[in-house]
Amino acid sequence: MDLREFEFYENENSLVINGDALDVLKAIESNSIDLIFADPPYGIGKDFGNSSDFFNNSGEYFNWCKLWIDECMRILSKKGVMYFMSSTQYMPILDTYVDKKYYVINRIVWTYDSSGVQPKNKFGSNYEPILMITHDKNTKYKFYRENIMIEAKTGAQRKLIDYRKTPPQPYNTKKVPGNVWEFPRVRYRMEEYENHPTQKPELLLERIILSATKPGDIVLDPFSGSFTTSAVANRLGRKSIGIELNHEYFKIGLRRAGITKEYKGEILKKDRSRKTKNKSKQDHIDEINKEEGNVQLNMF
Known part of the structure; x- marks a missing residue:
């Protein structure tokens, strides 16, 4: 791997690269x-600070995604x-x-x-699609189901007997998750929160990584953002x-990947603030920060 034209830092477990x-x-x-987990710009105009989510038209976005x-x-x-995400608008194509x-x-x-502001003239969007893909239908891809088993909430809890088995046995208490995953979004003031507009929860990445890899395997995220993939x-x-x-x-990424806590004399600390252009949200955040400041003052 020739990375001489990019800025990068690494240790024995992590490699963080600044580049396109x-x-x-x-x-x-x-x-x-x-394993690859890709959470690219969705092509819907999110502000990532570098105009990376602004495309002239849908065709331009699709062509970029294909690349x-x-x-x-x-x-x-x-x-x-590879698992990858996209917007509900563009995932079908x-x-x-x-x-x-x-x-x-x-x-x-x-x-x-x-819990945010919901539309008044249509149904709100409460999901994001994820595709799990491999090279072809004959690929003997890795799937470590024992790592991701969850509680079976039907027959096992009710202590039902499965008479299809010989001899009949109680239903399993554990099962592989289905393809609808319910994990809470990362919210402001949560412990794992980073100052990033589309941060994905650690629980989501944990399931993906555990299902597809064993210790020592290499996991790559080409659009790392808040670097949840590296951290998990x-x-x-x-x-x-x-x-x-x-x-x-x-x-x-340098901090969350465990590479360094200092960058060119700057101490790398978690930014607990939140940037938003929504005035009502910003007023609410300002009020929270004010309350937290008052609490801290009252402790002395």
């Missing part, structure tokens, strides 16, 4: 990554899996593209409760590669 995902991916050896998807599949190992060229293992729905991968004993274009988020 497409450029960096081209520098990575083919068939070398065990990074193909590069990711090139570097994915022969038994590897991306699904069609990968379904023709690769193999879709699962279409997953991540659902959550949204390292906590679970996997090796991580995180790529990020925005330099401020890159510094989050």
Whole structure:
């Protein structure tokens, strides 16, 4: 891997790279990554501080997605899996593209409760789609189901007997999760919160990483953002590669990936603030910060 044209830091478990995902991916050896999780800009105008989510039209966005998807599949190992996310608007056409060229293992729905402002003339959006794909239908991809078993809430809890088995036995108490995942979104004031507009929860990444890798495997995130993928991968004993274009988020990665707590004389600390252009939300945040400040003053 030749990264000399990019800024990067690494240790024995983590590699964090500041650069454009497409450029960096081209520098990575083919068939070398065990798991890829990609949470790219959704093409709907989110502010990531570098205009990376602004495209002139949907065709431009689709063409860009095809490029990074193909590069990711090139570097994915022969038994590897890639999970990627997109907006509800654009996932259908991306699904069609990968379904023709690769193999879709699962279409997953991540659902959550949204306590924010809801539309008054249509149904609110409380989910995001995730595709789980591999090279082709004959790929013997890795799936460690024993790592992700959850409680079976039907027959096992009611102590029902499964008479289809010989001899009849109680229903299993554990099962593999279905393709609808319910995890709460990362909210302001949560312990894992970082100052990033589209941070994904650690529980979501934990399920993905545990299902597709074993300790020592390499997990890559080409659009690392808040670097949740790197943080969870390292906590679970996997090796991580995180790529990020925005330099401020890159510094989050240096900290969350466990590489360094200092960058060019700057102490890397978690930013507990939250930037938003929504005035009502900002007023609420300001009030929370004021209350927290009063509490701290009252302690002395």
